[in-house]
Amino acid sequence: xxxxxLHLPTLSxxxxxxxxxxxxxxxxxxxxxxxxxxxxxxxxxxxxxIRSNMDKRQGQRVxxxxxxxxxxxxxxxxxxxxxxxxxxxxxxxxxxxxFQKLVFGTGTRLLVSP
Amino acid sequence: xxxxTQSPTHLIKTRGQQVTLRCSPKSGHDTVSWYQQALxxxxxxxxxxxxxEERQRGNFPDRFSGHQFPNYSSELNVNALLLGDSALxxxxxxxxxxxxxxxxxxxxxxxxx
Numbered sequence: 316x317x318x319x320x321l322h323l324p325t326l327s328x329x330x331x332x333x334x335x336x337x338x339x340x341x342x343x344x345x346x347x348x349x350x351x352x353x354x355x356x357x358x359x360x361x362x363x364x365i366r367s368n369m370d371k372r373q374g375q376r377v378x379x380x381x382x383x384x385x386x387x388x389x390x391x392x393x394x395x396x397x398x399x400x401x402x403x404x405x406x407x408x409x410x411x412x413x414f415q416k417l418v419f420g421t422g423t424r425l426l427v428s429p
Numbered sequence: 430x431x432x433x434t435q436s437p438t439h440l441i442k443t444r445g446q447q448v449t450l451r452c453s454p455k456s457g458h459d460t461v462s463w464y465q466q467a468l469x470x471x472x473x474x475x476x477x478x479x480x481x482e483e484r485q486r487g488n489f490p491d492r493f494s495g496h497q498f499p500n501y502s503s504e505l506n507v508n509a510l511l512l513g514d515s516a517l518x519x520x521x522x523x524x525x526x527x528x529x530x531x532x533x534x535x536x537x538x539x540x541x542x
Contacts, residue, residue, distance in 0.1 A: 347529060358433075358519050358533035359472065404471050414485045415462060415523055415531060419471030 327426045334392040336423045338405035343386060345407040349417065350379060350390045354401045362390070362403075392425075400427045431456060433522050433534035441540045442510050450505040450537045454522030461503040462531065463495060466517040478503050479525050507539075515541045 328334050340348070346367040351359035365372045365379045365388075372379050378391040388405050402424050406417040434453045442448050454461050460479045464472035474487035478497035497503045501522075507514055517538050521531040 349531070351533075356535075358435075358535045361530060361532055364529060406471075414477055414479070414525075415460065415529075416474050416477065416485055416487070417462075417464075417472070417521075417531060418474070421469070421471050 324421070325424045325426065327428065328395050330395060330397060330427055330429050332395055334390075334395045334399070334425060334427075336390045336392075336403050336405075336425065338388040338390075338420060340386050340388060340405070340407050342407060342409075342418070343383075345409055345418075347408045348379070348381065348388050349406045349408070350377075350388075351404045351406060351419075352399075352401045353404065353422070359404060395425075395427050397427045397429055400425055433520055433532050435518075435520050435534035435537050437537060438535065439538045439540075441542060444510055444512060444541055446510050447506065447508045448510060448539060450507075450518050450520075450539070451502065452504070452520030452522075452534060453502045454520075455532050458522035458524050458532070459501050460523045460525045461497060461501065462521045462523070463503070463505045464519040464521065464533075465489070466519055466536070468516070472519055475505070510541045512541050515539060 349364040350362040353359045363374045363379050365381050376393045380389045402422040404419050404422045406419045433455050436451045462477040463475040466472040475489050476483050476486040481497045492508045494506045517536040519536045520534045523531040
């Protein structure tokens with residue numbers, strides 16, 4: 316069945332370091348992936364997305380890498396800041412179904428120490 | 430530009446009661462999806478509304494129902510509440526043309542006692 320999993324439940328880094336959050340997915344038919352950031356008491360905040368016809372996409376301080384061969388997704392955050400502390404979710408979807416049904420993993424908590 | 434707004438932000442209900450949660454999508458979006466997020470878990474898809482119809486449903490019982498209005502806003506109704514229905518209920522809006530970039534509201538925290 317479909318599932319999106321994360322390798323590490325908690326990641327602790329020092330301010331200024333680069334962070335890498337990993338995600339594995341099992342549905343090879345998924346063609347659209349999103350990373351969300353969720354702070355305590357808030358809804359998920361869209362960070363960056365990538366389609367399956369791409370291997371890499373960059374945003375402001377963030378980069379998403381997609382490896383379709385091993386069904387692996389990663390989020391890289393450059394120069395991590397205390398404000399980046401949150402739970403990060405990857406989610407997958409199949410675009411050509413005509414509707415959106417995101418499948419989320421359980422999330423990785425990122426802790427940034429000053 | 431207002432993002433996705435949900436009301437109320439918090440709600441306490443008793444077992445067996447019924448509850449209605451509301452969502453207004455982001456401006457320009459025509460599709461609304463509802464998710465349930467239990468504590469410490471990722472969001473789980475409940476259902477999606479487009480053109481005032483439910484067009485996809487997740488693995489949730491019929492106690493969960495919804496509605497979409499002509500202005501694209503939506504309601505989630507849950508009947509015969511159980512303790513296990515306690516969760517953060519999230520609304521996400523998107524544009525059906527691309528079905529990408531779903532934006533979430535801040536959620537409604539429902540506690541069933």
